[in-house]
Amino acid sequence: MTLPNTMKAMVLTGHGGLDKLEWREDVPVPRPGVGEVLIRVGASALNNTDVNTRTGWYSKAVRGDTNAAGTTGYDGASDADGAWSGALSFPRIQGADCCGKIVAVGEAVDKARIGARVLVRPMHRPAGGDAKALVTFGSERDGGFAQFTTVDSAHALRIDSPLSDVELASFPCAFSTAEGMIQRAELTAERVLITGASGGVGSAAVQLAKRRGAHVTAVTSPGKASALEALGADVVLSRDGALPAEAFDVVLDLVGGPRWPALLDALAVGGRYAASGAIAGPIVELDLRTFYLKDLTLVGSTRQAPEVFTDLVDYIERGEIRPILADTYPLREMRAAQEAFLGKTHMGKIGIEITG
Known part of the structure; x- marks a missing residue:
């Protein structure tokens, strides 16, 4: 396919309230680096970490519960330690969950991967990095709240399932x-x-x-x-x-x-x-x-051995577990989706559909 130059994305501009979520339609489409794949995102989903990272709840300056300032952000949250691995680089595209299709590959990746439907492993160590290092999709690197995203090829796992993209996107994180x-x-x-x-x-x-x-x-x-x-x-x-x-x-x-x-x-x-x-x-x-x-x-329990996610994909493909979707919102309505999430009246996950 011919890739566009820009894409739609929900961008986090800093720690704070819902106003820190900015809808943009001019974000450059990322290009896959060496060993990476480019994914056209079909769906993502909301997780506590999306809200906690936005508000800066991971900062040691914060002592309250995760809902207390979910819409406004936490006073005293520090940019130096507002994400679970420390400082976060802004602007950032969040979204730890991602189901989509590979549409391009970087150097050293087999072109046969193009067209594969995949789930992204949300937590992993960087390629060649220390065993204790942690990269979280949508935190330390841009994630699934956009039309396109990149990730190391090894962390885009092929999935064979009759479930929809938004159902599959409810699983990873x-x-x-x-x-x-x-x-x-x-x-x-x-x-x-x-x-x-x-x-x-x-x-x-x-x-x-x-x-x-x-x-x-x-x-x-x-x-x-x-x-x-x-x-x-x-x-x-x-x-x-x-x-x-x-x-x-x-x-x-x-x-x-x-x-x-x-x-x-x-x-x-x-x-x-x-x-x-x-x-x-x-x-x-x-x-x-x-x-x-x-x-x-x-x-x-935060860091995961690689087999945790490969086991999960196996369970999905064998039909041993099922998605639990409470509701689904389009990406552009992220603020409303997070308000619903913070209400805690739902059970399971709130899905995010990526369209356009």
């Missing part, structure tokens, strides 16, 4: 985050507690834990209980209710906040706790006696 937590916690057919279970990562974790044969207890608001049971949750508890003591082998936590000590109390002796979010607040109180007297293991 949320499901790889959940699968990363599950693999880090070495979850098997055990008793697992999942907080924030109605969100994108939480609802993904419910499905992924069930495919391992786990007994799943999901924590959410009462109005979403039946939907989580339909996903496979064995028990649904209210997020405001008490948790049973020493009832779980594993806790997958996306919430944090003031009720965090109860999660450790709910773990059995030798239990494992894994976290990949703190939507209720990042500052928690830890009683070290609970930690060491119960021989607990606490695991942080």
Whole structure:
């Protein structure tokens, strides 16, 4: 195909409120570098990290929950550490999720890849980089909130599925985050507690834990209980209710906040706790006696081994997991999509269609 010189994109111009999201129709179409592919984006989706990065919530200056200033940004957020790997370069095209087709390739990439339908691995280490380095699609490099995007060829995985682009775009960030937590916690057919279970990562974790044969207890608001049971949750508890003591082998936590000590109390002796979010607040109180007297293991989960995403693609192609789309917005209506996202009345993901 003949590539245009410019494209439409939603551009983040700095940390702050929704006004920092700027619709543009004159963004230069990127060209793939050595080892890269150019993707015509079919769809993306919203994630907590899109909002958190915009507001600067990752800054150590911020101590509140992720929703408190979701529309306005956080006072005191620092440009020096406002993204999860530190400073962010602006302007930036966000969007950790991406489903699309390869339309051009850079040097050293097989031209046979052109035309392939792909999902982008959202979190990876840079080519030839340190094993601890982290590149997040839509953060450290431009992502899927645009008509075209580039990525290293190795991180554009071919997908063979009857699902639509927007359905497929609901998987990468949320499901790889959940699968990363599950693999880090070495979850098997055990008793697992999942907080924030109605969100994108939480609802993904419910499905992924069930495919391992786990007994799943999901924590959410009462109005979403039946939907989580339909996903496979064995028990649904209210997020405001008490948790049973020493009832779980594993806790997958996306919430944090003031009720965090109860999660450790709910773990059995030798239990494992894994976290990949703190939507209720990042500052928690830890009683070290609970930690060491119960021989607990606490695991942080952000970086992912390459097989996490390849496993996920396999699950999708085999039909073992399904997308959970609450709603879909066109890219130009990103501000409205984020306002809906911040309302937290939905379950699963909000999709973003890329058209034009």
